[in-house]
Amino acid sequence: MYCKKIMIVQMIRRTATCTATCTATCTTQLNYQKSKAIKTHNTQIPLACALLTCPLKLELQSRSMAASTAVTANYVLKPPPYALDALEPHMSKQTLEFHWGKHHRAYVENLKKQVLETELEGKPLDHIIHKTYNNGDLLPAFNNAAQAWNHEFFWESMKPGGGGKPSGELLALLERDFTSYEKFYEEFNAAAATQFGAGWAWLAYANDKLKVVKTPNAVNPLVLGSFPLLTIDVWEHAYYLDFQNRRPDYIKTFMNNLVSWEAVSARLEAAKAASSSSA
Amino acid sequence: MAIRCVASRKTLAGLKETSSRLLGFRGIQTFTLPDLPYDYGALEPAISGEIMQIHHQKHHQTYVTNYNNALEQLDQAVNKGDASAVVKLQSAIKFNGGGHVNHSIFWKNLAPVKEGGGEPPKGSLGSAIDTHFGSLEGLVKKMSAEGAAVQGSGWWLGLDKELKKLVVDTTANQDPLVTKGGSLVPLVGIDVWEHAYYLQYKNVRPEYLKNVWKVINWKYASEIYEKECN
Numbered sequence: 001m002y003c004k005k006i007m008i009v010q011m012i013r014r015t016a017t018c019t020a021t022c023t024a025t026c027t028t029q030l031n032y033q034k035s036k037a038i039k040t041h042n043t044q045i046p047l048a049c050a051l052l053t054c055p056l057k058l059e060l061q062s063r064s065m066a067a068s069t070a071v072t073a074n075y076v077l078k079p080p081p082y083a084l085d086a087l088e089p090h091m092s093k094q095t096l097e098f099h100w101g102k103h104h105r106a107y108v109e110n111l112k113k114q115v116l117e118t119e120l121e122g123k124p125l126d127h128i129i130h131k132t133y134n135n136g137d138l139l140p141a142f143n144n145a146a147q148a149w150n151h152e153f154f155w156e157s158m159k160p161g162g163g164g165k166p167s168g169e170l171l172a173l174l175e176r177d178f179t180s181y182e183k184f185y186e187e188f189n190a191a192a193a194t195q196f197g198a199g200w201a202w203l204a205y206a207n208d209k210l211k212v213v214k215t216p217n218a219v220n221p222l223v224l225g226s227f228p229l230l231t232i233d234v235w236e237h238a239y240y241l242d243f244q245n246r247r248p249d250y251i252k253t254f255m256n257n258l259v260s261w262e263a264v265s266a267r268l269e270a271a272k273a274a275s276s277s278s279a
Numbered sequence: 280m281a282i283r284c285v286a287s288r289k290t291l292a293g294l295k296e297t298s299s300r301l302l303g304f305r306g307i308q309t310f311t312l313p314d315l316p317y318d319y320g321a322l323e324p325a326i327s328g329e330i331m332q333i334h335h336q337k338h339h340q341t342y343v344t345n346y347n348n349a350l351e352q353l354d355q356a357v358n359k360g361d362a363s364a365v366v367k368l369q370s371a372i373k374f375n376g377g378g379h380v381n382h383s384i385f386w387k388n389l390a391p392v393k394e395g396g397g398e399p400p401k402g403s404l405g406s407a408i409d410t411h412f413g414s415l416e417g418l419v420k421k422m423s424a425e426g427a428a429v430q431g432s433g434w435w436l437g438l439d440k441e442l443k444k445l446v447v448d449t450t451a452n453q454d455p456l457v458t459k460g461g462s463l464v465p466l467v468g469i470d471v472w473e474h475a476y477y478l479q480y481k482n483v484r485p486e487y488l489k490n491v492w493k494v495i496n497w498k499y500a501s502e503i504y505e506k507e508c509n
Contacts, residue, residue, distance in 0.1 A: 102481065106482070143430045196374045196452050196453070197432035197433075197472070198430075198431035199431070217431035218430070218431075235431070235473065236472065236474050237477060237482065240474060240478065241477070241478070244333050244474075245333060245338055245341070
């Protein structure tokens with residue numbers, strides 16, 4: 001049975017025609033709607049699913065050229081793939097209500113106003129980001145566009161019951177490029193802690209290598225030529241209500257309790273596919 | 280003493296020549312957190328006591344601590360003649376030293392209402408504001424708009440005297456005003472980093488900017504203005 005609601009949502013987001021049937025298992029739903037026991041293919045996914053990340057959508061988008069835009073956020077304020085209180089006690093409901101409900105929402109709304117009746121209107125978000133990055137000489141819409149993208153990417157970088165050490169291929173690659181998971185942890189931690197002022201820390205992929213990157217304000221790896229895999233928001237609004245000035249505690253909590261390695265793995269697969277298809 | 284001058288008055292370009300004079304200088308002057316000239320709760324309801332306490336005891340203290348560490352490392356690097364280490368330390372010095380400089384000014388830019396906070400400037404500064412901006416309201420409106428527009432973290436140090444002219448400008452992160460112009464003197468600075476208002480105003484920075492004017496210490500700004508004008 002077709003999940004009509006999701007398809008409608010997807011069509012608005014994509015410039016291409018979305019013809020796929022939403023039949024995949026929405027794994028995020030397992031966390032959010034465990035009671036509904038949605039685990040098998042071809043299950044009719046209820047209306048609420050329209051709010052959650054559907055892995056099928058990720059799969060669809062990774063076939064397109066810009067694999068890193070598995071997050072589309074085409075001027076839409078997409079809810080996180082979990083309830084706003086689902087990350088407690090590590091990230092409070094109050095933080096999510098403000099961070100997603102006010103800050104992220106404002107970036108999306110202000111972007112819409114900013115591109116209205118300009119040549120950027122209607123263009124995909126990643127196009128706007130590249131255009132307005134303008135090789136570092138930022139144009140006005142960059143901040144809102146990049147922040148809209150960054151925040152959607154950030155929500156999807158976390159999950160309830162997340163954190164800890166990854167496994168499988170991802171762990172192997174981290175050990176290859178950082179000598180150990182602990183070394184990666186240290187480096188990611190340091191980048192997040194030493195980004196002066198507002199910004200982000202990232203795990204990114206480029207030239208078949210994983211690396212840690214930190215960026216100021218709204219800048220992200222897309223404009224620096226690499227595929228983002230994981231991010232932590234270190235703008236003060238991301239942690240102030242829960243941790244006040246204690247950014248190191250926030251970073252540790254994120255690493256130990258919130259990171260969604262599944263999301264990171266999926267993005268890595270997409271990044272590798274996109275790299276090899278353009279090679 | 281040389282370092283104190285660098286920290287508060289000279290431009291960062293001056294740091295280079297000053298640090299070369301430190302070769303062989305044993306012991307550097309370190310800094311301490313200045314006391315607030317009022318209680319943490321004295322600026323309520325414009326700025327909550329909770330914010331003032333964390334802002335002063337945690338944020339400003341951290342800048343002071345890290346600045347001292349950076350200066351010690353700088354001293355060692357200079358004595359060893361390690362030029363690349365000296366250059367590498369510049370961003371930590373600018374950030375933490377700037378944080379210390381900016382916040383030290385900021386605490387003086389604020390005053391409880393019963394000690395004159397919010398009272399409009401009189402004298403030469405008052406008339407200069409009217410001349411340049413039409414009125415105090417005009418200045419407030421302009422500064423509030425620019426403060427709200429700062430992307431990310433920054434200061435909005437307004438009212439500067441350059442060639443005998445008042446100027447409104449903004450700086451990023453913890454950059455002190457001198458980084459925008461060697462002859463700029465800060466008169467009123469407003470911290471627009473989120474830590475300065477988030478616990479009370481959350482995402483509504485414009486509301487913070489509207490209310491902070493009620494505790495701005497124009498007396499201090501006038502004193503600096505008159506001193507610099509003579």
